[in-house]
Amino acid sequence: MSKWSNPVEIRIPNSYGYIAAKAWGKEQHEPVLALHGWQDNAGSFDRLIPLLNKDLYIVAIDAPGHGLSSHLPAGTWYHYMDYMVEIKKIVDYLKWDKFSIIGHSVGGVMSLLYSSIFPNDVKI
Numbered sequence: 698m699s700k701w702s703n704p705v706e707i708r709i710p711n712s713y714g715y716i717a718a719k720a721w722g723k724e725q726h727e728p729v730l731a732l733h734g735w736q737d738n739a740g741s742f743d744r745l746i747p748l749l750n751k752d753l754y755i756v757a758i759d760a761p762g763h764g765l766s767s768h769l770p771a772g773t774w775y776h777y778m779d780y781m782v783e784i785k786k787i788v789d790y791l792k793w794d795k796f797s798i799i800g801h802s803v804g805g806v807m808s809l810l811y812s813s814i815f816p817n818d819v820k821i
Contacts, residue, residue, distance in 0.1 A: 701747050706765075707756075709790050714767025716787060721746050722754040727820075728793045730784070731757035734802025738764030741801050753797075758787060760804075777810065784811050788818060795820050 704719035719739045733741040739757035746755055759766040761783055762775060769775060784807070788796065797820045800808035812819040 701751060704743075704746075704757075709758075709787055711761075711767070711783065711786065713761075713770055716761065716767075716783065717759040717765035718756050718787075720754065720756045722751065724754050726752050726754040728791070728796040729753050729755045730788070730793075730796055730798045731755055732784075732798070732800040732804030732807050733757065733760065733763070734800075734804050736763070737802070737804075740764070741804075756787075756791065777807065780807055781811055781814055785815060785818075793818075 701721050704721045707718045707720055708715040709718060717739070719742075731739070731742045733739060738759045742755070742757045746757075749755070760780065762768045795818060798808045798812060800806070
């Protein structure tokens with residue numbers, strides 16, 4: 698069984714800085730977006746990824762204000778609907794038409810919510 702290569706760190710620009718992410722696999726493989734829990738980061742998936750099929754391209758993001766991602770401007774509240782918009786911008790930046798989504802804790806809730814709002818984006 699071959700091993701996954703080390704993740705590549707990427708930055709996805711946004712209006713207040715960037716979203717940090719870690720990507721495993723080859724871009725031409727099936728895309729998967731991984732969302733972590735509250736007060737966590739993309740590193741939540743470091744031990745899971747090696748157990749998954751290598752025919753995937755997995756991008757685990759640091760949510761806004763988490764991990765290495767930029768914080769929102771002072772006085773701005775973190776709201777789950779804003780996170781939905783941010784995820785949509787990330788998907789558009791990555792040029793994904795259809796993808797799978799996994800989440801841990803609050804990331805699981807965000808995955809379900811995103812899938813409900815943008816059902817045509819998510820592979821079932």
